[in-house]
Amino acid sequence: MTAGRDAAWIALSLLALLAWDAAGLDLTVERWFGDAQGFHLKSHWFFAQVLHEGGRWVSAAAIVVVLINVFRPWRFAGPMSRATRIWWLAITATCLLLIPTLKQLSATSCPWDLAEFGRSAQHVSHWAFGVKDGGPGRCFPSGHASAAFSLFGGWFALRGTSPHAARRWLAGVWVFGILFSAAQTVRGAHFPSHSMWTAWVCFTTSALLWHAAQSLLSRQRTDN
Numbered sequence: 001m002t003a004g005r006d007a008a009w010i011a012l013s014l015l016a017l018l019a020w021d022a023a024g025l026d027l028t029v030e031r032w033f034g035d036a037q038g039f040h041l042k043s044h045w046f047f048a049q050v051l052h053e054g055g056r057w058v059s060a061a062a063i064v065v066v067l068i069n070v071f072r073p074w075r076f077a078g079p080m081s082r083a084t085r086i087w088w089l090a091i092t093a094t095c096l097l098l099i100p101t102l103k104q105l106s107a108t109s110c111p112w113d114l115a116e117f118g119r120s121a122q123h124v125s126h127w128a129f130g131v132k133d134g135g136p137g138r139c140f141p142s143g144h145a146s147a148a149f150s151l152f153g154g155w156f157a158l159r160g161t162s163p164h165a166a167r168r169w170l171a172g173v174w175v176f177g178i179l180f181s182a183a184q185t186v187r188g189a190h191f192p193s194h195s196m197w198t199a200w201v202c203f204t205t206s207a208l209l210w211h212a213a214q215s216l217l218s219r220q221r222t223d224n
Contacts, residue, residue, distance in 0.1 A: 006207045013203075017196055026191035027116075027123060034117040039188030042112060051183035052144060058176060059147035066092055066154070078161030083217050088157040091209055095150035095202045100143050102201070109135030112188035126193075144184050145195035148177035149202040156210040 020026075033039055041047055069077060070085045077085070108126040113119045113135035121135025151173050158166035181195030 003211050006211070010200075010204050010207060013200055017193065017200060020193055020196065021125070021127070026111075026193050029185060029192050030111045030117070030188065033186050034111065034188050036116070036118055038118040039112055039186075042187045042189075044187075047183040047187050051179055052187070052189075055144065055147055055176065055180045055183070059151070062151055062172075063092060063096075066151075076162060076165045077158060078165065080157065080161045081217065084157050084161075087210070087213055087217065088153050091153035091156075091206050092150055094209070095152070095205055096146060098205060099141055099146035099150070099198055099201065102141055103138055103143050106140040107132055107137045108140035108194075109133050109137050110139040110189055111191055113139075117188060139190065140194050141198040141201060142181065142184060142190040142194040143198075144189070145177055145181045145198040146202060148173055148180050149199045152203045152206040153210070156206055 033041060065074070066089050068074070069080075070082070070089050073080060073085065106126065107130065108124065109121040111117060113121040114123055115121060116123070119135065121133045124131050124133040126140040151169075154169040155166050155173070158169055177195070177199060181190070181192070181198075184190040184195065185192050
C-alpha cells in the first residue's frame with residue numbers, strides 16, 4: 001500500500017510538471033520579477049544573503065543531524081536500525097551529488113542570462129536536448145533547491161519508526177525547499193520548473209531506492 005501511494009504521488013506530480021512545462025508558465029512567472037534591465041531583486045539582501053547563502057547553512061545543519069544519527073541515534077527517530085540510518089545518509093548524499101551532476105550536463109541557461117532580461121541567451125525548453133540557447137547553460141535543474149529537497153530521505157526512513165517525526169521532517173523539507181526555490185525565482189537564478197524538477201528527482205530517487213532496499217533493511221536487527 002505504501003509503495004502504491006508513493007508511486008501515485010510520483011506519477012501525479014510528474015503529470016503536473018509536464019502540464020506546467022506545456023503551458024509555458026516559466027516565462028510568465030519570471031516576467032513578474034524581471035524586465036529588459038534584468039532582475040531588480042537579484043542582489044536583495046533577503047533573497048541573496050538570507051535565503052540563498054543562509055539556506056546552505058540550514059541544509060548543512062540538517063545533514064549534520066543525519067550524519068550524527070548514524071553513530072549516535074537521535075531519540076526523535078525512534079527505534080531505527082543502523083542499516084536504515086546509513087541508508088538515510090547515503091540517499092541524502094546521492095541526491096546532493098545527482099542534482100549538480102545533472103546541472104553540469106544541461107545546456108539550459110538561467111533566466112537572468114536571457115535576452116528578454118538584458119543578456120543574450122534565447123529561451124529554449126530544457127527538454128530540447130543538445131539545442132544551445134546562446135548562453136552559458138548549466139542551470140537545470142536547480143542546485144540550490146537540492147539543499148532542501150535532497151533531505152526527502154528522512155521521510156522514508158522515519159515513517160516506519162516515528163510517523164510524527166516523519167511528518168514534521170517532511171514539512172520542514174517542503175517549507176525550506178519552497179523558500180529556497182522562491183528566492184531563486186525572484187532573483188532570476190532559476191525558472192520555477194527548475195526547482196520543481198529538483199524536488200521530483202530527489203523524491204523519486206529516494207522512493208525508488210527506499211523500496212529497492214527493503215529486502216536488505218528488513219533483515220537488519222532494530223537497534224538504538
